[in-house]
Amino acid sequence: LPPGPRGLPVIGNARDVPKNFEWLTYDRWSREYDSDIIHLRMFGTTVIIINSMKAANELLNKRSSIYSDREHLVMTADLVGWDRDIGFMPYGDKWREHRRLFHQQFRPATVHTYHPKLLEEARKLLPRLLFQLGDFMQPLRTMTASMILGVTYGMELHTDNDPYVILAEKAVHSMAATGNMGSYAVDYLPWLRYLPSWAPGAGFKRQAAEWKELVVEIFERPFVSIKQAMSLGKAPPCILTTMLEELDPKKDNSDRETMICQVTGTAYNAGSDTPVSSLGTFILAMLLYPDVQRRAQKEMDRIMGCDRLPEFEDRGSLPYITAVMKETLRWHPVSPLVSYKLRADDEYGGYHFPAGSIVIGNAWAILHDKKRYLNPEMFDPTRFLRPDGELDNGVPDPVEAAFGFGRRICPGRHFAADLLWITMAHILATLNIQKAISEAGNVVEPSGEYTSGFISHPVPFKASFKPRSPASLDLIGSRSSLK
Numbered sequence: 001l002p003p004g005p006r007g008l009p010v011i012g013n014a015r016d017v018p019k020n021f022e023w024l025t026y027d028r029w030s031r032e033y034d035s036d037i038i039h040l041r042m043f044g045t046t047v048i049i050i051n052s053m054k055a056a057n058e059l060l061n062k063r064s065s066i067y068s069d070r071e072h073l074v075m076t077a078d079l080v081g082w083d084r085d086i087g088f089m090p091y092g093d094k095w096r097e098h099r100r101l102f103h104q105q106f107r108p109a110t111v112h113t114y115h116p117k118l119l120e121e122a123r124k125l126l127p128r129l130l131f132q133l134g135d136f137m138q139p140l141r142t143m144t145a146s147m148i149l150g151v152t153y154g155m156e157l158h159t160d161n162d163p164y165v166i167l168a169e170k171a172v173h174s175m176a177a178t179g180n181m182g183s184y185a186v187d188y189l190p191w192l193r194y195l196p197s198w199a200p201g202a203g204f205k206r207q208a209a210e211w212k213e214l215v216v217e218i219f220e221r222p223f224v225s226i227k228q229a230m231s232l233g234k235a236p237p238c239i240l241t242t243m244l245e246e247l248d249p250k251k252d253n254s255d256r257e258t259m260i261c262q263v264t265g266t267a268y269n270a271g272s273d274t275p276v277s278s279l280g281t282f283i284l285a286m287l288l289y290p291d292v293q294r295r296a297q298k299e300m301d302r303i304m305g306c307d308r309l310p311e312f313e314d315r316g317s318l319p320y321i322t323a324v325m326k327e328t329l330r331w332h333p334v335s336p337l338v339s340y341k342l343r344a345d346d347e348y349g350g351y352h353f354p355a356g357s358i359v360i361g362n363a364w365a366i367l368h369d370k371k372r373y374l375n376p377e378m379f380d381p382t383r384f385l386r387p388d389g390e391l392d393n394g395v396p397d398p399v400e401a402a403f404g405f406g407r408r409i410c411p412g413r414h415f416a417a418d419l420l421w422i423t424m425a426h427i428l429a430t431l432n433i434q435k436a437i438s439e440a441g442n443v444v445e446p447s448g449e450y451t452s453g454f455i456s457h458p459v460p461f462k463a464s465f466k467p468r469s470p471a472s473l474d475l476i477g478s479r480s481s482l483k
C-alpha cells in the first residue's frame, strides 16, 4: 500500500483525518510522504487518496471500469434518501440506464437548444443584482434554479423567495453535509442505523428523517405537478414532457416513470447548487482582484461596444472571459474531493490496492499543483492565455478535475460551463463589482473563507453592484426603476 500516517488499532486513522477541509490535509500528507498517492485506514476500510493528475488519469480515467462504483453511504443514501440521485447510485445497469437518459438531454448538441433560456435568465439577473439589498447570492440562486427548472420542467420562477428555490437549497444542504464518506460514523459503522431515534448519540437519525422529507419532495413535487399539467394539456415543452411523450401508452410504464422522475430530480438538485458556488467564487475573485475585473471589462467593451449584451456566438472572440471561467473552476473547485469504490484488486506504481477500497480523487490538490499551475493560490486567468491573448490549449484545462473523472465525470458539465460563461459575461459587460461599504462608511473586506463538505461554497460576504455607465443601465433595461 502507498505511504500514509500510522493509525491506531481498530479505528485506524479516524482521529487523524480532520472533520473539515480534508483536501488540504491530504495534500499536505502527499508532500510530507513524498508520494502522490497516500493511504489511510478508516475502521478497517482501506482509503486510497490520489493527489496528482498523472495518477488520476492512469487510474480514474483509464481504468474507469473498476474505479466507477460508489461506496454505499448509509447516512446519505438510506437514511436521507439520496439513493434516488444518479450521483449516489452504485455502478451497474440501473446507474447506466439513468445516466444514458440524462446524457441524451445534457450532451453538447442538446444543451445548445437551451441557450435561449440561459440568455433570458442571465438578463433577468442583472436588475436583480443591481437592486439586491445585501444578499447578492439570492438572485444568483434564483437565476440558476430558473435555468435548470426552466429546461427540466418548463417552470418560470418570479421571485427570490420561490418555494422551489428554497426547497432546492435546503435539500441540497443535506447532500453537502452528508455526501463525503465518513462525515457520519454510521458510514463506517452501519449497525449504528439500528439505534432507536431517541437513543443518546442517535441525533443523526432524527436529522436524517427531517432531511428525507425534503429529498422526497424535491424529486416528486415538480414531477407530479408537471404530469398533472400535461394531462390537462397545459404543460410547457421541457425535458420532462419530452421524456414522458416518448413512453408507449400501450405498456406499463411505472418503472420507466420512476426512472424519469429520478433523472429529472437529479438534474434539479445536481444543477441548482453547484453553479451557485462557482458564481460566488467568481464574485469573490472580482472583489479581490480588481485588475482582472477591469481587464475582463475591457475585453467586453472591445467586442461588444456599449450597445448590446453578450451572446453565445461571442465566445470565440472573448478568450479572457473564458479564461476567467476556467480560473474560477480551478481556484476553488466546487467539489474538492470525489470518491469511488474500487471493484477489483488493482496494481499501480508497485502498490497493490485491494478490491473494496475507497478511492478519493483530490481535485483540489490537482488544481493547486505547483507543477501544473504557477502560484496556484493566485487568481490569474492569464495562465490560460498565450502571449497574443488567445487561449493556450497547452495549459491543463481545470475541467479535467473540477468535474470529476472517468465514467462518473459530471454529465451536466456542458450545461454548467455554458451557464457560468454567459452569466459571467453579462455581469462583466454591465456591472462594476465592488466591495460593500458599511453604514459607518468603511470598506467591508470579504473573509475569503469557504464552507467545508461535499460541495464547498464561499462563506457569505457582502458585495455591491453598480452600473458601469448610463449605457449599461439602458442595456439592463432598468433605468425607469432607478430613483
Ligand code: HEM
Pocket: 086, 087, 088, 099, 102, 106, 266, 267, 270, 271, 272, 274, 275, 278, 334, 335, 338, 339, 402, 403, 404, 405, 406, 407, 408, 409, 410, 411, 412, 413, 415, 416
Ligand atoms: C459548476 C457546476 C458543476 C460542477 C463543478 C460539477 C461537478 C461535479 C462533480 C465533481 C461530480 C462528481 C463526478 C465524479 O464522481 O467523478 C458531478 C457529478 C454529477 N453532476 Fe455535476 N457539476 C456541476 C454542475 C452540474 C449540473 C448543472 C448538472 C445538471 C444539469 C450536474 C449533474 C451531475 C450529475 C447527474 C452527476 C452524477 C454523475 C454520476 O455519478 O454518474 N452537474 N458534478
